[in-house]
Amino acid sequence: MTVVKVETQTDRSAQVAQVIAEPKSAVLHRHLHHSFLSLARGQGSNLILQDGRKIFDASGGAAVACIGHGDGRVVKAAMKQMSEVAYCATIFYTTNVCEELCQFLVNSTRGHMARAYIVNSGSEAMEAAMKLARQYFLEKSPPEPRRTRFISRDQSYHGITIGSLSMGGHKYRREKFQPLLLDNVSRVSPCFPYRNQYRGESDQQYVDRLAAELDEEFQRVGGDTVCAFVAEPVVGAALGCVSAVPGYFKAMQAVCDKYGALLIFDEVMSGMGRTGTLHAWEQEGVVPDIQTIGKCLGGGYQPVAGVLANHRVMDAFEKGTATFVHGHTYQGHPVGCAAALEVQRIIKEENLIQNVDKMGCLLSQLLRQRIGNHPNVGDIRGRGLFWGIEFVADKATGTPFPAQAHVAMEISEMGLAEMYSIAVYPGSGTVDGANGDHIILSPPYNVSAEDMRFIADTVARLIEDFFADRAGA
Template sequence: MVLIKLDSQSEVNGTNGSPVLSKSAVLHRDLSEDFLLLSSSEGNHLILEDGRRVFDASGGAAVSCIGYRNKRVADATYKQILDAPYCSTVFYTTKVQEELCRFLVDSTGGHMARAYIVNSGSEAMEAAIKLARQYFVELSPSQPQRTRFISRRQSYHGITLGALAMGGHKYRRAKFEPLLMKNVSQVSPCNEFRFKAPGETNEEYVARLAKELDDEFQRVGPATVCAFVAEPIVGAAQGCVPSVAGYFKAMKAVCDKYGALLILDEVMCGMGRSGTLHAWQQEGVVPDIQTIGKALGGGYQPIAGLLANHRVIDGIARGSSVFVHGHTYQGHPACCAAALEVQRIIQEEDLVAHVANMGQLLSQGLKNRIGGHPNVANIRGRGLFWGVEFVSDKTASTPFPEAVHVAMCISKLGLDSKYGINVYPGAGSADGLLGDHIIISPAFNVRKEEVEWIVETVGRLVDDYFATLEV
């Protein structure tokens, strides 16, 4: 029997009578946790119900890019809600969707042909998977045997079943493995700190990884592969790990050799976060399909999307011309209005260039302040997207046991009024399960003095946590 008291102190009792949930009616991420109540936000601060002000040094999950309570974005969204809050894209389009997609396409210097707007990064990856598959079916002659994808271990591409199958995040996959697609195989990530051999040059490392990818094409059958999928800078799964120079050029060369597509997942690292509007603009390659999200709308509305290049769009256009995919809320007018205004602000205030400048200050500050700490193994990233990896033994780069939850504990400690800072926790950077890291990814308009405060506060946080840690 399950007893539910419908009041502010609700209890749900299991069949054995033990309480498993109290107070909240929300199916939270963790039923054993009492979540902090967010009251409001302004600038770069989150304001809790108990009056605490927390500086959002991670932008949530690298989402907030212009800070909070921006009236321009709120007004643009409100106007669109009054004009047309919803659009059935089976029959109609809206001016705001057309303008946003035109901005996105033009921002690629003519490399991309069309944009597709959805509401989450997982949805964007699902669309990318289906678009890649349909492209090969639409070709003349058709290539229906192309049903496989190759991705990388220690990656994350979304939480829906298709996107989860594409990723290599062991913890998130574990309980759902029997449900996941079996047509995805994985190769090694490009992580210089963890996996580059002693004495190995960047060129030798890239050549080794390119051979591994080529071998995987050969193993599964090169004519069966739709695409290779990767994040230009690995976010949640590894903590802001960029590739070494020349890596993506080599990976694309392998894809081109076998006629497969290159899909780059920029949901977390893109739209200005890494110091250029698109992360691939620093890699010397152009993807066939690109997913975007988070900093696209800065958290003002749930929005993400994909961009497809001329090769892919021309293939569909010459075939059926119909992308067999759709969502009720795709191209949502209010979401498009918010994102378009966010992108206009970023452009008008030259914030992408500011990201590059502040990123240098942040990275150097972190390295100076905590780089020598005995439990800080590696500080890496690009733009305003930086990760700090923690270890129990710095000489051997030994990660902490999974049960210690170092990254989560550091992040929770940061919310104490003594620090008042929000950083983003992650795990798995060493082997997919072990390896704690935090992500520091403040808003694009962060000021110099705020960056300096972040550096010092993270320094105090790290010092204090490890001073009391008992393993």
């Protein structure tokens, strides 16, 4: 695809149109009528198109590319593994790389977690987490077979398969499949400080109200029927990098303890260093019973995700049937494990999580300076290198744009035009009127201060131009 160089505002929309021109493709793309930029390769923080143009990957794809693209060390480790044992049936065999990766993960929790289970995607990890939780209550002594329910949160995303989609509260993604979804999942409000500010509550009052809501939900469905409460420690795709107020997760865990239910953290997007600590729960003063991880485990070099279970859960299995009735053809895939191990070695040896913290602080400062006062920027929030910018139609009231306006999607598409050449990750309002569109900035962990200035300047220019065009339209 050739993209013309544009100089003026009018040309800008022509260029955006060209980027998304309608193609013919045999691929069942998510949007059949969109054209997608065709990538030739990735190099560090850049994606390079077939025509040689570079796009700065300010979101690391979907918050995945944590050490950047095209790292030869990971390629080498994966290829070595592929030439040794590319695949094995885990019903009969294990591999050193799978053992090593799980040991690394367990060690990284300072003794809290007992075992790890390696799968290929975040959705699979969430399915496995649900089944682990259910089976735990059958394995423990005495067993509690009545526990079949889950409580999750509105405006959440836990994956796209039927079980994980049932858990999520993303209205648009659920809508068409509602009749197929599990009816033993109910949801409570998320902790969303930006949207709660209009109530004038203190953090403590907010936490108390949300804890009471969770408690009431346990009572409503029957406290002894619930397997687990499920939440993302920092909400990613559904809300755009929303952290809870201090004390929230401690209060939620206390409610779970009261009813004997497990706490499951979905760290598929927020985990493995993305939010400034290897595990997002390290910043919450709680340790979940079960934790899922995904994107930054393998940094996109292989499809690899995982589930960690603590001693409470694994001891019940050990003393029970010692069999987890679950399994995928490609679980513990040796090449996925080898790539993940190498990505994690690089993160550790290069102290990249320290850089996440440092660069994240700089990015947030620069973003606030550049666009904090923009009338359509409602909130800039995040942790580590995981930053969300929420857009609003009215800053004073926080009124979002209607979902049909596709504001975040259009901003992201415009970002791909040559004059910006930046990739940001869009997310739209999950419940009409309850939250707005947002974009996520989640660049690789090894970015520099200069990269942060580039991201802040380019994103500011993009947002200013987008809303100026919109106002002029």
